[in-house]
Amino acid sequence: MSTRFLLISLICFFSAVSFATDVFEKDSDDDGIPDQQDQCADTLKDQLVNAKGCELDSDEDGVINRLDKCLNTGKNLTVNAQGCELDTDGDGVVNSRDRCADTKKGALVDYKGCIAGVIKQEPVRPKIDCSLINESLQAVEAACLIDTDKDGVADFQDQCSKTQKGVLVNLQGCELDSDLDGVINRLDKCLDTPERISVNKVGCELDGDGDGVVDRKDKCKNTAKGAKVNFKGCVLDLDKDGVIDSKDLCPTTPNGTKVDETGCEPDADKDSVIDQIDRCPNTPANVKVDFFGCVSGDDNS
Numbered sequence: 001m002s003t004r005f006l007l008i009s010l011i012c013f014f015s016a017v018s019f020a021t022d023v024f025e026k027d028s029d030d031d032g033i034p035d036q037q038d039q040c041a042d043t044l045k046d047q048l049v050n051a052k053g054c055e056l057d058s059d060e061d062g063v064i065n066r067l068d069k070c071l072n073t074g075k076n077l078t079v080n081a082q083g084c085e086l087d088t089d090g091d092g093v094v095n096s097r098d099r100c101a102d103t104k105k106g107a108l109v110d111y112k113g114c115i116a117g118v119i120k121q122e123p124v125r126p127k128i129d130c131s132l133i134n135e136s137l138q139a140v141e142a143a144c145l146i147d148t149d150k151d152g153v154a155d156f157q158d159q160c161s162k163t164q165k166g167v168l169v170n171l172q173g174c175e176l177d178s179d180l181d182g183v184i185n186r187l188d189k190c191l192d193t194p195e196r197i198s199v200n201k202v203g204c205e206l207d208g209d210g211d212g213v214v215d216r217k218d219k220c221k222n223t224a225k226g227a228k229v230n231f232k233g234c235v236l237d238l239d240k241d242g243v244i245d246s247k248d249l250c251p252t253t254p255n256g257t258k259v260d261e262t263g264c265e266p267d268a269d270k271d272s273v274i275d276q277i278d279r280c281p282n283t284p285a286n287v288k289v290d291f292f293g294c295v296s297g298d299d300n301s
Helices: 003-025
Strands: none
Touching: none
């Protein structure tokens, strides 16, 4: 094989490789997906794309995330150009939840999209059974739409018919109690109480001894009033000598040291020299001693 033929072959090979690379790895819109696989070849710069090279549409409503103002639309729902559910009658209640889909413009509606408030028409007839209302409220007699406290829940469904004005209510027309502790949010100072926990009148967990540690976490439930406690609700004993700080006259005793009821190291003869270093442990009372607990000249060493 001649050198010239070999050279020509190499040139052809590398040209083919270069061509294949250009064709199969070219990414015109720089989105990380080669043109050969890219179904959206003109994606805007720096936009996140899926495996097909198209901009993400997280809720699959046909509107890409960049233009979608309602990113959590349910599947298979009809949406507008902004990716939000349709509200054909413009009453603020989307079609999928609107039981009165042709409410007149400007009408005040409840959470179902139906006219809210007291209907000033004929007196309520006692034979009307509002519990039999079907899905379409449009044909329901006016009596079934009466909402005396104007909370958005009709009287026949309202279990709390005297709710204060402007207060948020649940589907039963009663004030919200988010943590289900029996204390409504308006009065609840602890809105995230765990489920099935006993609470006081302001919705907070009980703290029987008033030490700042709730009973559920309190290991010492009868702490004296005003005592400083640790995170377990027990009185502090910083030097861990068994004598609580409020009664400890020597609050920095070395760890493991034997102490008396005052939290101090024992001094049997009361000469102010602790037994551990006292060379004269039986000194008479009121006698002046030296550093080792001995009367001058009476050092047992």
